[in-house]
Amino acid sequence: MASPHLDTLFDFLRFQSVSTDRQYLPHMAACAEWLYERFRGMGFECEIHPTPGHPVVLAKSPRVEGRPTVMIYGHYDVQPVDPENLWTQPPFEPVLRDGRVYARGATDNKGQILAHMLGTEALLAEGKELPVNLIYLVEGEEEIGSPNLADFLKAHEAELQCDVVAVSDTGMVAPGVGTLTYGLRGIAALELDLVGPQSDLHSGIYGGAVINPATVAARLVASLHDENWRVRIPGFYDDVVPLRDWEEAAWAKLPDANETMLGVSGAPALGGEMGYSSHARVMARPTAECNGIGGGYQGEGTKTVLPSKARIKLTFRLVPDQEPQKILDLAVRYLEAQVPPQVRVEISRGHAGMPYLLDPELPAAQAAIRALHAAFGGEVATIREGGSIPIVRTFKDLLGVETLLLGLALPDCGAHAPDENFPVANFEGGIRMHEVLMKELGRCL
Amino acid sequence: MASPHLDTLFDFLRFQSVSTDRQYLPHMAACAEWLYERFRGMGFECEIHPTPGHPVVLAKSPRVEGRPTVMIYGHYDVQPVDPENLWTQPPFEPVLRDGRVYARGATDNKGQILAHMLGTEALLAEGKELPVNLIYLVEGEEEIGSPNLADFLKAHEAELQCDVVAVSDTGMVAPGVGTLTYGLRGIAALELDLVGPQSDLHSGIYGGAVINPATVAARLVASLHDENWRVRIPGFYDDVVPLRDWEEAAWAKLPDANETMLGVSGAPALGGEMGYSSHARVMARPTAECNGIGGGYQGEGTKTVLPSKARIKLTFRLVPDQEPQKILDLAVRYLEAQVPPQVRVEISRGHAGMPYLLDPELPAAQAAIRALHAAFGGEVATIREGGSIPIVRTFKDLLGVETLLLGLALPDCGAHAPDENFPVANFEGGIRMHEVLMKELGRCL
Numbered sequence: 066m067a068s069p070h071l072d073t074l075f076d077f078l079r080f081q082s083v084s085t086d087r088q089y090l091p092h093m094a095a096c097a098e099w100l101y102e103r104f105r106g107m108g109f110e111c112e113i114h115p116t117p118g119h120p121v122v123l124a125k126s127p128r129v130e131g132r133p134t135v136m137i138y139g140h141y142d143v144q145p146v147d148p149e150n151l152w153t154q155p156p157f158e159p160v161l162r163d164g165r166v167y168a169r170g171a172t173d174n175k176g177q178i179l180a181h182m183l184g185t186e187a188l189l190a191e192g193k194e195l196p197v198n199l200i201y202l203v204e205g206e207e208e209i210g211s212p213n214l215a216d217f218l219k220a221h222e223a224e225l226q227c228d229v230v231a232v233s234d235t236g237m238v239a240p241g242v243g244t245l246t247y248g249l250r251g252i253a254a255l256e257l258d259l260v261g262p263q264s265d266l267h268s269g270i271y272g273g274a275v276i277n278p279a280t281v282a283a284r285l286v287a288s289l290h291d292e293n294w295r296v297r298i299p300g301f302y303d304d305v306v307p308l309r310d311w312e313e314a315a316w317a318k319l320p321d322a323n324e325t326m327l328g329v330s331g332a333p334a335l336g337g338e339m340g341y342s343s344h345a346r347v348m349a350r351p352t353a354e355c356n357g358i359g360g361g362y363q364g365e366g367t368k369t370v371l372p373s374k375a376r377i378k379l380t381f382r383l384v385p386d387q388e389p390q391k392i393l394d395l396a397v398r399y400l401e402a403q404v405p406p407q408v409r410v411e412i413s414r415g416h417a418g419m420p421y422l423l424d425p426e427l428p429a430a431q432a433a434i435r436a437l438h439a440a441f442g443g444e445v446a447t448i449r450e451g452g453s454i455p456i457v458r459t460f461k462d463l464l465g466v467e468t469l470l471l472g473l474a475l476p477d478c479g480a481h482a483p484d485e486n487f488p489v490a491n492f493e494g495g496i497r498m499h500e501v502l503m504k505e506l507g508r509c510l
Numbered sequence: 511m512a513s514p515h516l517d518t519l520f521d522f523l524r525f526q527s528v529s530t531d532r533q534y535l536p537h538m539a540a541c542a543e544w545l546y547e548r549f550r551g552m553g554f555e556c557e558i559h560p561t562p563g564h565p566v567v568l569a570k571s572p573r574v575e576g577r578p579t580v581m582i583y584g585h586y587d588v589q590p591v592d593p594e595n596l597w598t599q600p601p602f603e604p605v606l607r608d609g610r611v612y613a614r615g616a617t618d619n620k621g622q623i624l625a626h627m628l629g630t631e632a633l634l635a636e637g638k639e640l641p642v643n644l645i646y647l648v649e650g651e652e653e654i655g656s657p658n659l660a661d662f663l664k665a666h667e668a669e670l671q672c673d674v675v676a677v678s679d680t681g682m683v684a685p686g687v688g689t690l691t692y693g694l695r696g697i698a699a700l701e702l703d704l705v706g707p708q709s710d711l712h713s714g715i716y717g718g719a720v721i722n723p724a725t726v727a728a729r730l731v732a733s734l735h736d737e738n739w740r741v742r743i744p745g746f747y748d749d750v751v752p753l754r755d756w757e758e759a760a761w762a763k764l765p766d767a768n769e770t771m772l773g774v775s776g777a778p779a780l781g782g783e784m785g786y787s788s789h790a791r792v793m794a795r796p797t798a799e800c801n802g803i804g805g806g807y808q809g810e811g812t813k814t815v816l817p818s819k820a821r822i823k824l825t826f827r828l829v830p831d832q833e834p835q836k837i838l839d840l841a842v843r844y845l846e847a848q849v850p851p852q853v854r855v856e857i858s859r860g861h862a863g864m865p866y867l868l869d870p871e872l873p874a875a876q877a878a879i880r881a882l883h884a885a886f887g888g889e890v891a892t893i894r895e896g897g898s899i900p901i902v903r904t905f906k907d908l909l910g911v912e913t914l915l916l917g918l919a920l921p922d923c924g925a926h927a928p929d930e931n932f933p934v935a936n937f938e939g940g941i942r943m944h945e946v947l948m949k950e951l952g953r954c955l
Contacts, residue, residue: 356814
């Protein structure tokens with residue numbers, strides 16, 4: 066292996082920094098320490114801040130008045146490795162194969178955050194001062210939902226003041242296509258527990274005279290969409306900002322989403338809300354998804370029960386300007402009204418996160434597009450993503466700043482799965498991208 | 511304990527004759543042996559017939575020409591005892607408490623079949639000849655679906671020729687109310703496996719553009735009934751024989767089904783097909799029941815998946831003259847047509863059984879009503895039951911005879927549940943009922 070960049074990445078990847086499991090605590094601490102040393106080596110002021118969970122690594126370049134401040138956010142924790150037997154090599158023993166680095170965390174998020182850090186080191190190696198003041202916020206709990214990060218931000222609000230946040234933790238639409246994500250969907254979760262009879266009944270002795278809660282559950286889920294897969298909850302679309310013309314035009318130039326989705330999902334065909342492309346359905350349209358339904362007998366063969374209980378788990382993916390709590394109110398009212406008196410329902414609201422939308426015409430976003438073009442060439446894709454990254458909204462609400470999402474992950478990167486990998490081309494491109502981005506932001510902010 | 515009848519019942523109940531589990535094989539064999547000795551003691555010709563599963567005990571009184579032949583059917587196997595910790599006393603150590611015998615099998619079916627046997631012994635003890643030729647068919651596989659009984663009937667068709675069958679394995683509408691069941695619902699089972707994407711997908715990345723098989727499953731179940739809980743499958747009701755006026759009149763005199771069903775089920779309210787009473791809904795109307803539905807994440811909390819699979823288990827309870835295979839054909843056609851091209855469906859047909867209906871005006875049925883009246887006093891209830899006993903239909907198809915269902919089980923007998931019990935009054939009433947029934951059948955057949 067000839068590249069010192071790869072040597073550094075391999076060192077970073079060897080830490081078994083799994084945040085879900087207490088047995089990895091020493092590895093988490095060692096990984097945070099490694100980052101600390103790295104930032105100190107760059108001449109940054111650095112602190113490892115303990116939290117009720119895993120520590121946050123916070124590093125700051127020596128402050129120069131009059132320059133804009135950019136915060137880079139990333140995480141050093143990784144997903145668990147199971148099923149480990151499906152890995153081609155041990156997940157914490159990185160290897161280079163066919164131009165990709167294979168290891169847990171290669172893409173999510175060590176490869177991506179390290180690309181920024183190495184980009185900063187390259188700028189410093191040019192012998193000049195950095196074009197911006199830099200803050201690195203590298204947390205250790207992203208894979209478990211960042212339970213302590215909002216409190217950390219609040220407690221350190223003053224020293225985290227910045228002009229923009231940059232994050233590489235989203236996807237590229239295809240290999241070699243620089244991608245700026247300017248929108249994320251929000252989320253709102255709901256669970257319904259339906260109880261009819263107090264225990265499962267004999268479907269011969271009672272069937273016909275006792276209402277079946279599994280059937281009621283099915284009716285509720287079926288009531289979520291009309292025949293064109295439009296959500297039927299009254300008011301659901303009231304606050305949706307319509308797609309803008311330039312968005313449709315931009316997405317029309319993207320690689321065929323249908324082909325990618327069919328390939329990766331293995332579904333017999335795609336489908337969704339009538340009148341929208343697959344791109345628009347995922348990026349810009351809200352959904353009502355049944356994540357789980359269960360009631361009665363689910364084993365092998367037949368059991369002639371009239372079930373006592375059924376349960377439904379729903380999440381709504383939201384787009385600007387839908388408000389999660391308002392959507393939950395509408396959904397609860399709509400669903401509750403359909404539950405017949407023969408069945409009791411208990412409704413629990415789950416987690417909620419606001420959608421996010423950045424104006425790609427903002428100077429910082431244009432700077433990001435130029436940086437991506439410089440790093441990867443060709444036309445930069447500007448997309449929204451269908452997933453939710455709640456911390457991006459927290460940056461906006463708490464620090465009053467926008468976030469640039471300059472993801473380097475490929476659709477087949479295996480994040481959260483066996484054989485996670487990161488192409489060297491994306492890694493090196495990310496380093497170049499960071500260098501240009503800092504220069505561009507230094508000029509335009 | 512003063513009663514020799516109860517001593518005998520307790521002996522019978524002590525056998526751990528659980529048919530589902532091979533570890534009870536010696537207990538099954540010992541129980542069949544005990545029956546053999548009992549029948550031999552009555553002067554009957556008796557044989558224990560091995561089957562691929564558990565043995566059938568077949569006993570015959572010495573044949574007298576010119577007398578009608580009655581076959582008594584019952585079973586010596588019992589349900590498993592779990593959850594055993596919910597029993598007040600060990601399930602195979604019978605006790606007498608507040609006028610009821612508590613033990614596994616007390617009602618289902620040892621107490622009931624033994625009442626017949628003791629009734630026969632009482633007739634013999636009168637010193638006279640039996641008024642009919644008697645065949646006892648006591649099998650050991652009823653609780654596991656009688657997998658070998660139809661073959662046994664075919665193999666012994668000649669020696670099983672009889673004029674009528676009597677079975678005590680159904681219910682009494684209330685304590686002390688003799689009950690003739692003249693109808694049973696049939697059954698037809700269907701399972702649908704729905705597969706969309708090849709594995710669970712991230713509901714953010716794919717949600718909106720990939721059709722959710724759990725939602726499709728819910729739509730199928732929801733499509734089974736209209737807003738008045740009438741089954742919507744086209745043609746489903748075509749062959750249903752309408753309720754006759756005398757049936758509605760007879761059922762109007764029964765104890766309030768709503769009160770009983772609310773009490774036993776614990777449902778907040780009852781409900782079902784509009785325009786019918788609870789009695790009619792269970793006894794005389796067909797159903798489409800979802801016995802189970804499952805798809806996606808069913809654990810605690812939220813998991814934002816778009817499920818790969820969903821499964822539905824359905825059974826239809828059928829009434830005369832619905833044909834199970836025809837109903838399954840209609841259901842499959844109706845459901846299959848609704849599955850969108852984005853989801854693959856695999857449909858498996860399960861077991862099926864014909865409904866049964868006896869004319870209560872037949873001389874044998876009238877004899878049964880007189881016997882029930884003699885044993886329990888008051889007016890005899892004539893009902894249909896919502897459950898299915900497929901062997902009754904097999905008796906009719908193979909031997910060409912009707913079956914009298916003279917059940918002695920109370921609604922709170924705990925069959926298939928902890929603390930199964932049988933009132934001594936029902937036990938002694940059953941013995942008297944058998945004596946009168948044999949005399950009445952001897953006269954009228």
